[in-house]
Amino acid sequence: MAEYMGELRRTHYCGDLRECNVGETVVVCGWVAKQRDLGQLIFIDLRDRTGVVQLAFNESTEKEIFDKAFSARAEFVLCAKGVVQERSSKNPDIKTGDIEVLVEDLRVLSKAQTPPFEIVDDCKTSEDVRLKYRYLDLRRKPLQDNIIMRSKIAKVARDYFYENGFIEIETPMLIKSTPEGARDYLVPSRVHKGSFYALPQSPQIYKQLLMLSGFDRYIQLARCFRDEDLRADRQPEFTQIDMELSFASMEEIMEINEGLFKRLFKDILGKNLETPFEKMTYADAMNRYGSDKPDVRFGMEICDVSDVVKDCGFGVFSGAVKNGGSVRCIVAKNSASVLTRKEVDKLTEYVKGIGAKGLAFIRWVDDEPSCGFKKFLTDEEFNSIISTCGAEKGDVVLFVADKNSVVLPTLGALRLKVAKKLDIIPDVFKFVWIVDFPFFEFDEESGEWVAMHHPFTMPKEECLQYLDTDKGKVVAKAYDLTLNGTELSSGSIRITDYELQQKMFKALKLTDEEIEAKFGFLVEAYKYGAPPHGGMGIGLDRIAMLLSGAESLRDVTAFPKVQNASELMSQSPAPVDQESLDVLGIEVVSE
């Protein structure tokens, strides 16, 4: 049986002891990180969340205590009382390296079997095994630090918004399923058999209702759920710093959120962020970076050479322009030695994999640029390409010719790939607001205009005149905050005018029945006096990942799920007994 702490009370965390404590009698508690038996001497590194301290046992130690120290193994939990003394051989690598605790009393609070992997910072064990024993993996300092930083981020975010007059209001998690957005997780109702709750994809509808109630400034760190096939950087449940405010302009909302990031960087990383952040229109982001979440830490902007090549003899180029598309390129400066023919071939395969037909290129290694398609162009045309894109000796120029909807995202992705290959991305934080999103997107398959955002997003006032006549001209009061090529946060001003809302629905070709079925109670709510309002949802997990430098959301989530949405530790989800299904009035369909 284990021993108990009894009358002992912890006086210090392990990692907090210093030379100034020498001579003090202390009580520390923790896990055995390492035990070294030197015959007459035993040393134990005792670990808690603050760090490690060395326990010493020598010839002056009572035999019973010495024997316990002798038997201690990795991950045993100990409580040790002793006097802090200066070490004979100091360890400058750890904070407590100058001292040790000469133990007078020791309790083995818990023995431990040999763990399936060693608890070390740099653990090579496969992630699946570590996830199965997540409680052991979470003993490792890098993961503990991430989880603790995440907690601090949440605290700073709350403090910031509270100081700015926001009220945290909890919205329900058992809500009505809405047929918009991603797939809902459903929860069968026992009382109302055949009916279901849904888990919220976000508190969107409720926070809008809170604005109608006059709460004016709302914040919530809200758990959100999406039943989607997981990519590497998604979790089925995630946390959103969700905010909404009334009577404020889009600019004020953006400013408040910039303040949050300024505060987070200051308080968490000790870094000063310059605000206001750069603002870029959606059109600019697409044209210059081929992405609505541009990584602007480096140049290599996309250059349009359509005008130069539109009548040239190279059919791939002139044809693309004639079909309404374009020919664009990126210039990888001083890359000719790295981007060899072989590397460019790999890039060609890459762009084919993401939907482009191929890649044309110029490699300018020697005095003259070498180029496969040069022979189809006049010298004037070729030189005009070079001067348009500003290529110089040593550069590689990569071209894509196609519809714009292929050219831009392809070059956007290629730009990132090349920059990583060339290792030219500086380790800085570059925030960019993306604004002036198109309100409608033309869906070529259905031949219909569809809303790019949820249908409660407000169009800019000056575009209202085009709602019926020229949908492509309508710009949304929506804004995304991006950082280093990642979307951190997304927001908009909401439609609060009941008549305009009806008009928007009609513009989206919704019937009255559809409006009622999809948005009934929310539409009703806007009839009784609605303040102008808007807000944002900011991914807490993603912020934690960026600030901690973690490589995946799993590294900032205490108990994450893997790609098939299961938790390896508890083996969840799992079958349940028939009785549990019977009371819900549902059954599992056999395959």
Added chain:
Amino acid sequence: MAEYMGELRRTHYCGDLRECNVGETVVVCGWVAKQRDLGQLIFIDLRDRTGVVQLAFNESTEKEIFDKAFSARAEFVLCAKGVVQERSSKNPDIKTGDIEVLVEDLRVLSKAQTPPFEIVDDCKTSEDVRLKYRYLDLRRKPLQDNIIMRSKIAKVARDYFYENGFIEIETPMLIKSTPEGARDYLVPSRVHKGSFYALPQSPQIYKQLLMLSGFDRYIQLARCFRDEDLRADRQPEFTQIDMELSFASMEEIMEINEGLFKRLFKDILGKNLETPFEKMTYADAMNRYGSDKPDVRFGMEICDVSDVVKDCGFGVFSGAVKNGGSVRCIVAKNSASVLTRKEVDKLTEYVKGIGAKGLAFIRWVDDEPSCGFKKFLTDEEFNSIISTCGAEKGDVVLFVADKNSVVLPTLGALRLKVAKKLDIIPDVFKFVWIVDFPFFEFDEESGEWVAMHHPFTMPKEECLQYLDTDKGKVVAKAYDLTLNGTELSSGSIRITDYELQQKMFKALKLTDEEIEAKFGFLVEAYKYGAPPHGGMGIGLDRIAMLLSGAESLRDVTAFPKVQNASELMSQSPAPVDQESLDVLGIEVVSE
């Protein structure tokens, strides 16, 4: 169409304007609480979450603005710019009653249909209608104040625990269903068809795992879910201030939680709470108050007269004692005039409704106590009852004779009912810790001892010897915090010794298969070194209710559900389409 704020920016909240602002040009935004048209003068009470301010329009007002004010109706949303001036007739009942805003510019941001009920503090409309239009009900000041206070409580609780070294860690909401406790809400998995997640009834298992990971001090304001038939004071989803800490004694844990309440009362109500709180054993609470959550704001303690009546001629009394039960009573002091024969008959019906066979009583109105069963007793026996329970002229004594498991809870409930009837409960806050809970409860039906708490609760060390031999003697390291007869919070020290845990399971007659199926991964986790730990779960909703003086949890929950677990506003839960069920591989069983 509505107007926009345009260049106007709110400068003040309505309720914040005071005489010191006279002469300033301000911009305020809000809802029309009232419009009074006096011909040449119009007054509008404009309301936001801070209060109301009077807007004035007079002969100096531009006609266009005056016309807008004329057309404004209740709940229209306005933005008004104007100069603060002293009122000619002041209103001492509101904070802004000394001033008004003489409006120069007015925007009607939103018109409003006539709401289904008037937005006034004291609204008589039925709760069902108000819940259907919850966003309107939430405009009423009493509800807004509750929600805002709840937000403050959460903030203070977080601050307190953070200051004490606790880390907030988010635990998963899609977890494995465990067959313990109340009924789980289940969530069908799409990826793993036929399998289910459960929503957590509490983060219990995860917080214990976090202690095993060494996080040492954990806090979370966690949403919890229980699929139970709702009583008046339950919600299917609720929020728990959930905490756990390692290397601390039961007394330290209780002390830390006392500190929380001290802080909450200070910061929220401005009241000083005396600590430490009273501690009472479970046995005392049951014997003196007939409840494990005793309301100790008043006396009327239960008195045991079994010894006096055990051989008396009144078979109801002597029989109860002979069968191993007891005869006990409460004395309602000076109540004879209120507790008439008719009232006592009502109380008899009441106790019959909660499982007692009946009620014997003494009403001492005149010089002599009047009593139906007196004739069966000797004078000595009767006088001995009177002296044992201390009854005096003017009192009513109410007796229950039965098994203790009937007598005590019946008198406990009766005591509360009588106290309310007599209106003798003072408006104070009386916290009591209930400690020394029995570990096992003897289930008469099955003839087995069953655990009263979850099977991870630690027995007191000195009782370990009785685990096999005398289960009734084993006391749990569990503690409940009660306030004014309500259980606020419940906690325990957990078993962390793997061998002891096995012993506990065996004592509970669990087979190895059951242990594995029910607690497999958690049991495994305790093999690798476990610190002593314990914690509590504290009902945030209930605290908010108590501190705000609200009468139901619905009044401190932004979007509550009603007794059948539905939300009247969104009409949730609701049927979903077949496709949604198909992808989950489930179907609804027709009745």
